[in-house]
Amino acid sequence: KAGVTQTPRYLIKTRGQxxxxxxxxxxxxxxVSWYQQTPGQGLQFLFEYFSETQRNKGNFPGRFxxxxxxxxxxxxxxxxLELGDxxxxxxxxxxxxxxxxxYTFGSGTRLTVV
Amino acid sequence: xxxxxxxxAALSVPEGExxxxxxxxxxxxxxxxxxxxxxxxxxxxxxxxxxxxxxEQTSGRLNASLDKSSGRSTLYIAASQPGDSATYLCAxxxxxxxxxxxxxxxxxxxxxxP
Numbered sequence: 001k002a003g004v005t006q007t008p009r010y011l012i013k014t015r016g017q018x019x020x021x022x023x024x025x026x027x028x029x030x031x032v033s034w035y036q037q038t039p040g041q042g043l044q045f046l047f048e049y050f051s052e053t054q055r056n057k058g059n060f061p062g063r064f065x066x067x068x069x070x071x072x073x074x075x076x077x078x079x080x081l082e083l084g085d086x087x088x089x090x091x092x093x094x095x096x097x098x099x100x101x102x103y104t105f106g107s108g109t110r111l112t113v114v
Numbered sequence: 115x116x117x118x119x120x121x122x123a124a125l126s127v128p129e130g131e132x133x134x135x136x137x138x139x140x141x142x143x144x145x146x147x148x149x150x151x152x153x154x155x156x157x158x159x160x161x162x163x164x165x166x167x168x169x170e171q172t173s174g175r176l177n178a179s180l181d182k183s184s185g186r187s188t189l190y191i192a193a194s195q196p197g198d199s200a201t202y203l204c205a206x207x208x209x210x211x212x213x214x215x216x217x218x219x220x221x222x223x224x225x226x227x228p
């Protein structure tokens with residue numbers, strides 16, 4: 001059974017550009033959430049989507065946005081990139097929102113902003 | 115906001131030792147708690163999920179307990195091996211804004227020496 005797939009694995013972008021990251025959850029999972037991991041702040045929650053609806057949002061500026069498609073695949077977008085956006089972005093899928101089933105993470109997308 | 119603390123931040127032990135990693139959280143209204151391991155530069159691998167109605171879970175050499183009343187969880191690793199070297203993260207699953215999120219601790223970096 002395929003796991004959570006995140007693409008691309010690595011990205012290098014210039015300040016001011018925008019970027020789109022993709023996440024394909026485990027087949028049958030309807031909940032997708034996104035996290036940012038940095039050495040200083042650790043893992044921080046970005047958003048949660050369930051059945052194409054954003055159900056929860058973390059404390060990040062409006063430059064960070066996301067969406068979920070009818071097949072449960074999700075994308076997140078960061079506009080006007082800043083150096084501080086350099087991080088490992090992790091996507092997690094779960095069978096249902098709230099999840100008595102736990103979360104499964106992908107390998108992440110390493111974003112470097114120069 | 116749920117605050118999660120992990121102690122110790124780093125731990126180095128010789129192979130074969132039994133060890134305990136600690137996790138404390140500020141809000142007893144968590145739903146479930148999940149333990150993960152993360153290898154350098156990689157995503158998160160789920161180890162154990164403890165649902166709020168449970169007190170502990172076991173998988174092989176790992177045992178995790180949850181005491182919601184005291185706001186604590188512990189991960190016990192028996193007969194440690196060099197392959198156990200990784201960062202261990204605990205995360206409480208909580209509800210807000212009609213959605214859910216994982217609130218992570220900063221992790222315990224474990225080194226098991228041969």
